[in-house]
Amino acid sequence: AEQQVGERERFLAQLAMLLGYDATEQLLLAETLMQEINVPDKWLFGQIIWANTLLNRLPVDDIEGQQLQQQTIDSLTAQWRQLALDSAFDENLLQRLISQVNELIVQLTA
Numbered sequence: 001a002e003q004q005v006g007e008r009e010r011f012l013a014q015l016a017m018l019l020g021y022d023a024t025e026q027l028l029l030a031e032t033l034m035q036e037i038n039v040p041d042k043w044l045f046g047q048i049i050w051a052n053t054l055l056n057r058l059p060v061d062d063i064e065g066q067q068l069q070q071q072t073i074d075s076l077t078a079q080w081r082q083l084a085l086d087s088a089f090d091e092n093l094l095q096r097l098i099s100q101v102n103e104l105i106v107q108l109t110a
Helices: 002-020 022-035 042-058 063-087 093-110
Strands: none
Touching: none
């Protein structure tokens, strides 16, 4: 059980780092993660990475761009929460995941 928690912690840390990677590196990291850790819904995990890539390139200098970014961030946060629930994370790990998502949102909107 301890090893499983360690894997989940590492998984969370690597997910949090995804935002700083370019698209090619994200795909490589995703493949590595999916081999190392049992992600129940690989398609959802792919969607999260794809959304991160989009968010890195969204124009935010106009109202429409800002609204689109906010909608995508909201969707991304919901998907992260669902991934955590589907992966049977305990409440403590779930709260940490949500906290990391919130930190990413702060970075994105800075």
